[in-house]
Amino acid sequence: MARVLTNRILAFFTQFIKQKSYPTQAWLTLQVCLLMLIPYVFLALLPMDNKGLYVEIVSFFNLVMMLSMLLQFPLAARLKRTKLFSRIDWNMQQHKRMGKWIGAFFFLHPLLILLPKWLLSGADLSLSIIESITSPRLLTGIIAWVLLAVWVLFSIYKNKFPISYAKWKLLHTAGFMVVLILATWHITQVGSHGQFGQYINLVWWLACFLSLAFTVYGNALKPSRLSKQAFTLVSREKVSFNDWLITIKAKPGFTFQAGQFVWLSTQKSAYDLDYHPFSIASTPRSLPNLSFVIRELGDYTRSLEQLTPGQTVFVDGPYGNMTLSSNDTNNAIILIANGVGIAPIIGLLRTLAETNDPRPIRLIYGNRNYSQMLFTEELVHFENTMKNFKTHYVCYLPSTFPVYYQGFIDRDCLRNALQDVPIETSSVYLCGSEVAVKNIRKDLKHFPIAARNIYFEQLSF
Numbered sequence: 001m002a003r004v005l006t007n008r009i010l011a012f013f014t015q016f017i018k019q020k021s022y023p024t025q026a027w028l029t030l031q032v033c034l035l036m037l038i039p040y041v042f043l044a045l046l047p048m049d050n051k052g053l054y055v056e057i058v059s060f061f062n063l064v065m066m067l068s069m070l071l072q073f074p075l076a077a078r079l080k081r082t083k084l085f086s087r088i089d090w091n092m093q094q095h096k097r098m099g100k101w102i103g104a105f106f107f108l109h110p111l112l113i114l115l116p117k118w119l120l121s122g123a124d125l126s127l128s129i130i131e132s133i134t135s136p137r138l139l140t141g142i143i144a145w146v147l148l149a150v151w152v153l154f155s156i157y158k159n160k161f162p163i164s165y166a167k168w169k170l171l172h173t174a175g176f177m178v179v180l181i182l183a184t185w186h187i188t189q190v191g192s193h194g195q196f197g198q199y200i201n202l203v204w205w206l207a208c209f210l211s212l213a214f215t216v217y218g219n220a221l222k223p224s225r226l227s228k229q230a231f232t233l234v235s236r237e238k239v240s241f242n243d244w245l246i247t248i249k250a251k252p253g254f255t256f257q258a259g260q261f262v263w264l265s266t267q268k269s270a271y272d273l274d275y276h277p278f279s280i281a282s283t284p285r286s287l288p289n290l291s292f293v294i295r296e297l298g299d300y301t302r303s304l305e306q307l308t309p310g311q312t313v314f315v316d317g318p319y320g321n322m323t324l325s326s327n328d329t330n331n332a333i334i335l336i337a338n339g340v341g342i343a344p345i346i347g348l349l350r351t352l353a354e355t356n357d358p359r360p361i362r363l364i365y366g367n368r369n370y371s372q373m374l375f376t377e378e379l380v381h382f383e384n385t386m387k388n389f390k391t392h393y394v395c396y397l398p399s400t401f402p403v404y405y406q407g408f409i410d411r412d413c414l415r416n417a418l419q420d421v422p423i424e425t426s427s428v429y430l431c432g433s434e435v436a437v438k439n440i441r442k443d444l445k446h447f448p449i450a451a452r453n454i455y456f457e458q459l460s461f
């Protein structure tokens with residue numbers, strides 16, 4: 001038993017050391033947990049007065065939540081070179097999830113502090129609250145608390161506010177930077193570790209500034225680098241009533257893997273924060289040209305007509321983990337694209353065609369109408385030239401074209417389309433809107449496919 005465990009741990013470490021590209025989710029989770037827990041262990045070792053179990057537990061959560069707040073800034077910054085923070089898709093999922101927990105915990109924080117006083121001494125809770133609110137020492141904490149609650153709600157209900165995503169993001173980042181500074185001020189004023197003098201407070205301030213430095217780097221320093229490596233727009237072409245095919249020319253040295261995405265800005269200055277994430281639809285073989293399929297959705301994507309060939313494009317990337325692995329020994333490839341989710345999926349399919357992959361490959365491609373289906377001629381060509389490739393078109397609305405399935409890509413659709421592939425030993429690549437990806441992943445749970453063989457990208461953060 002001990003030997004099996006040791007071998008497993010060794011295998012785990014070997015895999016981590018060997019991996020050259022993106023760390024796995026398990027590793028990222030472990031490292032993020034360690035980053036939150038190690039400082040706590042260090043602080044817990046200090047010879048503090050024992051104030052009882054309740055205070056210890058609350059103090060543990062206070063510290064861990066404060067540390068996770070510090071972590072949100074590097075998680076949300078686009079840090080390609082720092083391995084721990086390089087998986088931006090995973091980071092954004094965790095950032096959204098952790099943000100809600102941090103918000104909920106700190107909302108309850110004053111109550112958790114006052115509760116024992118109230119329960120044990122029978123003191124009047126309303127008096128304790130008034131005392132706390134009027135105490136000058138707690139002013140920064142109270143402002144941070146109110147701002148945090150408002151900003152968390154502003155993040156959760158961002159789609160309900162009539163402002164652009166770029167403006168929302170600027171306010172979101174600036175607001176939480178202020179919250180972090182105020183929260184650090186608060187703990188260095190009233191935190192129980194203050195008794196160890198200024199050293200611990202200095203460490204908190206250093207951690208606060210380090211965390212904010214990641215955001216400052218992303219928004220103020222990185223654009224200077226991006227402006228020196230600007231790409232050029234080659235062409236823009238309308239390929240359906242609401243989809244555009246955009247081609248840009250990369251600077252020498254740019255590399256990527258099929259299935260990845262970049263942040264694009266077509267503004268005049270690289271410092272303009274209006275960068276949008278788009279998946280690369282072409283393969284590395286077509287470099288220096290890169291192509292994107294962009295569906296009109298809001299202000300920016302509806303203004304693509306105004307782009308002019310030859311203009312500068314700023315590109316931050318590549319990012320993303322939905323790529324083909326050279327070690328993939330699975331027996332079949334299942335590609336599932338919903339709507340403009342075809343963008344990275346066609347990149348993967350083109351790569352499989354370029355390498356003459358002999359495995360069964362199935363593409364399940366869903367849209368509202370058949371008229372929104374893109375690359376149909378190329379898909380017919382692949383069906384005729386690849387060894388074992390089939391496309392299954394799925395339309396939500398009735399279609400005059402004989403589509404494979406009418407409805408959403410659901411369990412029945414998947415069951416029919418995957419009858420002739422060895423599902424248990426397949427790799428699945430899935431891309432679409434957040435709702436589509438969530439529902440299809442739920443449906444995939446009814447098939448004997450291991451979660452580690454399902455790679456997905458959702459087209460919103």
Ligand SMILES: Cc1cc2nc3c(=O)[nH]c(=O)nc-3n(C[C@H](O)[C@H](O)[C@H](O)COP(=O)(O)OP(=O)(O)OC[C@H]3O[C@@H](n4cnc5c(N)ncnc54)[C@H](O)[C@@H]3O)c2cc1C
Nearest residue numbers: 165275276277278279293294295298299300301343459460
């Ligand atoms: C990893 C990833 C890959 C994507 N690939 C493609 C693609 O290949 N083709 C395609 O058509 N679309 C893709 N998208 C979606 C695309 O980024 C949005 O449709 C686009 O940014 C919308 O901008 P807008 O101003 O037109 O619309 P808005 O009305 O401003 O935004 C609509 C929604 O898009 C999202 N969004 C808007 N701006 C940003 C931004 N700067 N950063 C992050 N999210 C934003 C928000 O969820 C917002 O609610 C991708 C998204 C992600 C996260």
